[in-house]
Amino acid sequence: MKNSLNIRPAFYDDESVIVEIINQGIVEQSNAYIEPFGWIEGANWFKDLRESTDRLVVCEQDKQIAGWACLSNYRGGRAALSSVKEITFYVHADFRRLGVASKLIEHLEGECEQLGTAHLAAILLSDNVGSRSLLEKHGYFVWGMFEGVAKFNGNTVGHLYMGKHINIHR
Numbered sequence: 001m002k003n004s005l006n007i008r009p010a011f012y013d014d015e016s017v018i019v020e021i022i023n024q025g026i027v028e029q030s031n032a033y034i035e036p037f038g039w040i041e042g043a044n045w046f047k048d049l050r051e052s053t054d055r056l057v058v059c060e061q062d063k064q065i066a067g068w069a070c071l072s073n074y075r076g077g078r079a080a081l082s083s084v085k086e087i088t089f090y091v092h093a094d095f096r097r098l099g100v101a102s103k104l105i106e107h108l109e110g111e112c113e114q115l116g117t118a119h120l121a122a123i124l125l126s127d128n129v130g131s132r133s134l135l136e137k138h139g140y141f142v143w144g145m146f147e148g149v150a151k152f153n154g155n156t157v158g159h160l161y162m163g164k165h166i167n168i169h170r
Contacts, residue, residue, distance in 0.1 A: 004061050004062060005059055005060070005061055005066065005098075005099060005100060005103045006059070006060045006061075007057050007058070007059050007060075007103060007104065007107045008057065008058060008060065009055075009056065009057055009058075010050070010056040010057055010058045010068060012050075014058055014065060014068070015042070015043065015046045016042075017058075017065040017092075018046060018049075018058070018065070018068050019037055019042035019043075019045065019046055020092070021065075021067065021068060021090045021091070021092050022037070022042075022045070022090055023036040023037055023042070024090075024092065024093050025090050029125070029152050030124075030125060030128050030131070031124075031125065032125065032150050032159070034152070049070065052072050052073070053070040053071060053072045054070075054071045054072065054073070054085065054111075054115055055070060055071040055108060055111050055115070056068070056069075056070040057069055057070070057104065057107060057108070059091075059100050059103050059104050059107075061095060061098070061100070065092065066091060066092055066094075066095035066098070066100045067089065067090055067091035067092055067095060067100040067101060067104055068089070068090055068104070069087065069088060069089035069090070069101075069104035069105070069107070069108055070087075070088050070089075070108075071085040071086070071087055071108050071111065071112075071115065071117070071120075072085065072086050072088070073085065073086070074086045074121050082116075083116060083117060083118040083119060084117070084118070084119045084120075084121055085112070085115065085117045085119075085120055085121070086120075086121050086122070086123060087105065087108055087109075087120045087121070087122050088122075089101050089104045089105060089108075089131075091104075101131075101134055102134065102137075102138070105134075105135075105138050106138075108120075109138075109164075109166060112166045113166075117166060118165065118166055119163060119164070119165055119166065120140075120163060120164045120166060121143065121161060121162070121163045122135050122140060122161075122162045122163070123159065123160070123161055123162075124159075124160050124162070125150055125157050125158070125159065125160065126145060126147075126157050126158030126159065126160040127157045127158075128160075132160065132162065135162050135164075136162075138164070139164050140162040140163060140164045141162060141163065141164070142160065142161070142162055143161040143162060143163040144160075144161040145158045145159070145160050145161065146158055146159040146161075
């Protein structure tokens with residue numbers, strides 16, 4: 001099934017599916033948003049996402065969007081950190097455990113040399129065991145943790161920073 005996965009740039013027409021996928025993550029409490037986006041909030045979020053990323057891609061299986069990912073500036077405007085990008089990825093619930101996230105990560109890592117990116121940071125909730133395991137499989141390791149800073153219905157979890165040094169020729 002992995003062979004039928006295709007990566008392409010995200011288009012404006014992909015907004016509804018990308019918002020649907022992020023909303024799945026919100027409902028599952030796998031990110032720091034509390035309430036799923038409505039139509040207007042989702043459109044504004046997607047507009048901001050498109051404007052703030054260096055790469056925004058989707059992974060398709062049989063012309064259906066299975067997931068999306070992006071690279072964005074880490075701590076924008078701070079020149080000393082210009083070689084660091086944040087990597088973000090989400091997979092639609094119907095396509096999980098099929099290699100979609102791995103394909104997205106590998107694709108974006110391949111874009112790093114062109115962008116002059118030497119380091120990738122992934123920021124996730126500390127109880128997101130699936131994403132942490134996947135990132136470790138791809139060579140990411142824990143860079144830091146903000147203990148107990150995210151609150152969901154009275155429960156707290158940490159904000160985990162994982163990273164990877166990308167081999168690029170400078």
